[in-house]
Amino acid sequence: MLRSLWSGVSGLKAEQEAMDVVGNNVANVNTIGFKKGRITFVDVLSQTMAAATGPEGDIGGKNAAQIGLGVTVGAINNIFSQGSLQSTSKITDLAIQGDGFFIVSDDGGKTYRYTRAGDFSFDAKGNLVNPEGFIVQGWMANDETHKINTAASIENIVVPQDKTVPAGETKNITIKANLNGGDKIEEMAPAHGDVDSDGKKVEPDDMAVLFDVNGEALNLGKELATFADANSSFSITKTNNGIYDVNGNQINLSSNATLSMVIKYNISPSTTSTAYITLSYSKFSTLGNLASNLTKQASAAFGSQVIKFYTTSDGEIKASITANATSTQTITIGGINTTGDLNSYFKHALINLEGGEGQTATLSRNGTQSRTSLTFLSKPGDVIALSYDNGANYYSYIYSTNPQNSSEFRTLQDLVNDINSDIGWGTATIDPQTGEIVIKNNDPNNNHTIGKVYSNNIKFATIMGTLSGLVNSGSTVTSQPFEAAVHVTSIDVYDSLGNKHTVTFTFRKTGYDKSTGYTTWTWTASVPQPGVVSNDSGIVKFDQTGKLVYLSSPLAITVDWKNGTAKQVINLHFGDIGTFDGLTQFSLPSQTTAQSQDGYPGGSLQRIMINQDGVIIGIFSNGKSYPLAQVALAKFANNEGLMKEGESMYSETANSGAPLIGTAGTGGRGTFAPSHLEMSNVDLAQSFTNMIIYERAFQANSRSITTSDQMIQELLNLKR
Structure with a gap:
């Protein structure tokens, strides 16, 4: 009977320890990242009353006779099942979905602790810490390349709140635009002779691609007379x-x-x-x-x-x-x-x-x-007939793609040169500000009259028709303006110090090749003074479908901003030859559809975000975002072998195995859920059920003790 007393005592002790485990679980039902405990029982060594014997002759075998000596706790395990995720509004909160542990340290990485609780924040020095002040471990990005080397050793994650990034010099400009290839335009500029409105020497405009003041094409050169x-x-x-x-x-x-x-x-x-x-x-x-x-x-x-x-x-x-x-x-x-x-x-x-x-x-x-x-x-074909003696004698000038004499012209400058070879009493020039042909009477003694203008091209005749009439000595007469199709677009770029500058590109329709059907546009780049651009012009050509077929090289400009920075080479990207992915020439209004450049000013850190790979991304005041660090994850061969250290942290033991450190989502490690926390995996319903079971077991063990006591009492009563 004494054995039954001690068995009951062992049962009481075991059930009490079970209540300790379930009580701890219930106490931590709201602890972030808590993993519940589970207790298992084993019986104590039994006392053998008779050994087992095997069958012999006509006598069968007998089983051993054993009496158990009670129960004891076999193991108390931590159950690392996934806890539910709770959404938060805090950017630095992290939850792990799957296997793995955050790594934290309070001694600069000499020793590590491991936790599933991801309620982190930045301290005054920019350390990413848990509530106990342990610094989260991971990898820092290179400040120049913004690359993260996850093959390196882990270190404290530190993101100073006053972090800045230097300016990025613009190295590339990309422009996508349609240049109006139709006979009606809205965006135009005065036609060029041999100089532009700034007095700069330029290639004269081919008259085959010029327009009148209403934006309607002259369409010279359709036939060659x-x-x-x-x-x-x-x-x-x-x-x-x-x-x-x-x-x-x-x-x-x-x-x-x-x-x-x-x-x-x-x-x-x-x-x-x-x-x-x-x-x-x-x-x-x-x-x-x-x-x-x-x-x-x-x-x-x-x-x-x-x-x-x-x-x-x-x-x-x-x-x-x-x-x-x-x-x-x-x-x-x-x-x-x-x-x-x-x-x-x-x-x-x-x-x-x-x-x-x-x-x-x-x-x-x-x-x-x-x-x-x-x-x-x-x-x-296209001919203009002019008389400089009030209609007595006419001089006719033919549009030609390859002028050979003073009766042929291709550009507006050619036509003016032809007029000057015949007029005698005056000079013809091109007003670069208006695109008008201006004829001045240089005869000090006589007035002269320009006769009626004839041309098979009505628009051409209309433009030139205003030259007709009396030209007094020393006075001038002008044609109507000749206009060129242009498209102007500007983009802001940055020098090596982060200063912003504007580069303006002017695309100008300058020629048409009847033999190939190709239309030529020139581009020029300009910057505000005192900046100077070299390699500032080039040529693009389109076929009859509006597809880009030629780009002159080199397709780059060099800018000296005259502000102490080095000369800056900027590559230009207008699209690929033989495609419609950049510049196009359709019969649609000229417009820039997309443009970009890769420069930026210096910037200061405005806010951070963390992605599911644990990469901490900094968003700066210049609109740029860069990786700053990446949170590491540790994986163990035996999570249950970890030693609880309190404050929701664990330490490595001989039975847990060494930590395998890497990035989220690799090597069996889980992924991160930003702005979430992992809740305790304690199941209250199960815990309360276990409480009832343990309580009833405790009561039963108590009854076995009192029953044994009564039996002993009865035995004592036999003596009376």
Whole structure:
């Protein structure tokens, strides 16, 4: 019976220890990162009353007879099951999802403690600490490269709140934009001659890509005209060897067409000889025939060649008074008429010889000695016809992609140069501020008149038409402005000290190659004074689909800001050749769709954030964000072998194994839940159930003791 007493005592002791474990669990039900304990019991060595015997002969075997001596605690284990996560609003709170422990130290990393409680904060020196002041361990980022070397040894995580980052010099600019390739633009600038509005030498604008003040394309160069020569024949149909007037109209004559003209030879105030000339088509099937037959009939009528007709290199019929006429004699041309002349284009081209429809023109040795017809063309195209003597003589200039003489032009500067070669009494210039052609009368003694302007291109004629009229001595006349398609975009960049500067890019449509169908734009870069840009211009080309097909090199600018910083090279990225991923040329308004640069000013730390890998990211006042540190995780082979140190911390033991330190999410380690805390994994329902079980077990053990006591009492009572 004494054995039963002591067995009951062992039971009472064991159940009391069980209540200690469950009581501790319940006490820590709200402890962050707490892991509940679990107790297990084992029986004590039993007393053997009879040994077991095996079967022998006819006698069977017998089992051993043993009486147990009670119970004892076999183990008290920590259960490291996952606790539930509670969201918080604190940036530095961390919870671990999965296996692993935070590493903390209070002696600079000489010894480590391990915890699942992630309620961290920064102290006054920027140390990331737990509530007990232990510093969280991890890896710090390199201040220059902002890289984290997780292969290095762990150290205290320290993020000073006054941390700053230096400025980053701009090394690259990327621009994505559409440059309007259509015939109607909104963004434009004065056309260029050989200098821009700042007086800087520039490449003159190709007139094929210029616009009027309304932003409508002139569309020069769609067809390339050629002057008619003396042997060019008039076409009866519209298909063979056609001749065209200066307005681009094809001249069509029937086979019975005629030309008539009245020429008067004013021999003296009282004597006039008149030649009534009529020519059939066979007499003017070429311009050369026309000129020679007019000369012959006039000479036959006057008995002398006092007037001569001939062709010019500009495709005109020219009438000149000859030396056979004296200085007092005059020649009058009038009465020009045609038959068989469809739409009268032939007549209208010749009518200038008489000064206009229904007019007469007089030639004299002392005054106007010659007159020209308007220009005849063997191929239609873009021509401008100008007269510097009130319409008596016309000079025609043809747009050409490859000008060879003073009658051809490609750029606005070419046209001005051609005018200067013919005008005689004045000079033509381009106003770089307005894109207008300006003609000044340099003749100190005489006023001059510019005649009506002709062109097959109506917009071209309209722009140049304002030159017509009287030009007084010393005064000027101007055309309307010629405009170029441009697109201007600006971007802020940073020098090595973090100073902000503005770089402005101007894209300008400057040329069109009819043979390839490529359109050329030039770009120029500029900066405010006193800064200076070198390598400040280049060329981009687009095909007929608006795709980028060419970029001149090097595609970089060099800027000297003149502020003590070194010269800065900035690479430009306008897109890849053969793609639509950068610059494009569609028939849409010019606009910059995206631009970026990689520079930035210096900045101070504004706030931090932590991601699920435990990387602490600093967000700075310059808009930049960089990794500052990374929290380390330790993993053990046997978590239950860790020694509790209090304050929710553990230490390594021989049975836990050495810690395997690494980053979250690798090597079986869990991940972080930022702004969360892991709650205790204590289950109150289970704990209360265990309390009932332990209480009943305690009561039962008590009853075994009192029962044994009563049995002993009865035994004592036998003596009475």
